[in-house]
Amino acid sequence: MVALMEKQEIINTFDAMRVQFDENNDRKERLIKLSREVTTISKKIIFLLHRVLTDNSSQEEENKKKRSDGVRKADPLFADIRKLFTAMGQEMQGDQFWRYVRSISPGLQEYMEALSFAYYLEHHALISYQKAQDTIKREDGTICFPLPLSDYVLGVSDLTGELMRFVITSIGRRGEEGIDPLAVAVFVRNCKADLEALVPHVRDLQKKVDVTVQSLLKIESAAYGIAVRGAEYAQFHHGSSGLDFGGGEDREAEDRWH
């Protein structure tokens, strides 16, 4: 039929469109809800990871294990997120993925932040795009949906903020062991350099890089504080960082101030 001539024909056609539109809107709503759940769980993971304590013993192996154990606590939460990804994958098959990707983007970025934070704590390195994509899997190992490069990059830039918080908090906890601020400063500085190269290609990345710069300045401040007031920060005695604050006699020096 070339044209609809009767009112009823017109109404029938629009009615069919109504059904389609309702389906699409319902799907979008479901995906937004799933994305919010991913965000909530990711935030829980991030808070959990902040509570991970690292012990700067002289055995690097022991430290590694303590960090690993801490990070493992997040595993069940990551498993929950994978279930949500599986549900999302159901809704976004074939060409529908790009239709609804904006609805799940916030959740994806929050997830990337949590994932890269956990990876950094275990491996002191940045998780690659490929490894990150590999985590978005179903039970049977197939990929739920493609991870947009932009969400990977934006999530990674959020990671630098979390590292900043982690460093500042550990310095604040006297008597408890923290993470080496100098090493983190180097990591974040290099992160920023890489991200800047990607700014022209990823929308909204510039704002995030600006925030990363702020975080970097705070971390650099903290590292400086330790270098200058070395005696008081004896717990950061860490052969690998090259900053030697001496051994046990620093505790006496510390007591002198009280």
Add this chain to the structure above:
Amino acid sequence: MSIMDPADFEYLVNHLEQEGDLKDSIREVVADLEKRVRTMTAKLSKVHSTPSSEIPSLVKSVLSTLDPCKESTAAIAALIPPNQFWRWKDLWARHLQSSVFVMAFCEYLTSGGLITLQTCSSNLGIKEEWKDRFYLQAEDYLQGIITMINELSRLAVNSVTMKQFETPFKISQFVQDVFAGFSVLNLKNDALRRRFDSIKYDVKRIEEVVYDVSLRNLNDPNGGNQAPNVA
């Protein structure tokens, strides 16, 4: 020194650059479509000063540019990777909507009916096998129809100025039917909803024209330009 493995970083940059290049290529081809559509809308705008007898030839002239559009749509479809229709559609949506407007308006002027989405699609040479890369999506079709309604309210006014007093009545009936169709949809607060809200004003305007004309019996072949019939 990069925190990313150099191979990884390369991969990211290359990938992002490729996407940028693809976007540029699509834009180039869409520009061709845009030119052709503009040619049609420009010719069509003359309808407001064209007497009814000459409308069929105006429509014919407008539609002569429709066939070449098939080249543009084919060129766009060729560039889109599989399953990525929704990723790139905003680059051409506006022009596709304009082309629907042109086709719908011409169909109304020819038959007085509402052109179907399928007809618009085949007029543009859109193939079934392109369906995950390039097709005429329902919302783009509806946007084009709304533009036609906007133009019809103008035509109602201008046809009276040209002393074609039957036209507003036909337009009025048609627009009311289409508006009734639109009212069936459950729209969310998006661009389509906002444009749908604007149709109300077109409907009102057309009604006013109809009222003005009937009040003065201008559409009566025997009377005409009499004093308003107020008792």
